[in-house]
Amino acid sequence: MTAPDQRASVRYLVDDVQAAVDFYTTHLGFTVHTNAIPAFADVVRGPLRLLLSGPASSGARATPADAATPGRNRIHLIVDDIDAEIDRLRTAGLPFQSDLIAGPGGRQILLADPAGNLIELFQPAGQATTAAATR
Template sequence: MRITLANVFVDDQDKALAFYTDILGFVKANEIPLGEARWLTVVSPEAPDGPELVLEPDGHPAVGPFKNALREDGIPYTSFAVDDVHAEFERLRGLGVRFTQDPVEMPGVTTAVLDDTCGNLIQIASG
């Protein structure tokens, strides 16, 4: 068994695609029209055949309260691995990304939390 898809709920697929590709550095893998929305996925350029991240529209009534509760409590929706959290923090901050948590060193891991501009907090981590 292996992970092939994961998702992040976004309030605007166009804005999400721009942020996740132009800012975070992912690469668009699929874009298939599905009525008002699209099946829209991105992948890591380091693993183009690896797991895809679905930029999922957040229109379902259960999603809004869920996303709001996570944000209000400062809980990241998901986490992405980076080689160096401090370097990535500086790179992203230089691109105007807003962080809700600056890099924090913990035993075995360093993390930081950013706002993806689409309604989510996302953690970056390196070990």
């Protein structure tokens, strides 16, 4: 079992490992931990280790065909200023998969990696944005 002080890992199945590595490192602040492209790579951000398994990886081969499509599960990344992140990512040409929504816990928006795996950007309620704090 993973010790509490070790990173938590999530496996995403991807069509193109290099494209996924480029996406996560360029746009979302991950760094490369292991690179066995084209089969596999993993990237890290804080306590999260994201396993990017291409079609030739053992992780992808072990997944039943009916479970191999992206679903409603997603990684959840907390951001300080969701409006600034949306602007930055839209400027980079990334499409969002949802509108920005607000709820009692905060505000969130979804985007997808090149394989269609979802990422939720989340700003907790009560956390002032940079723009709002400077007004």
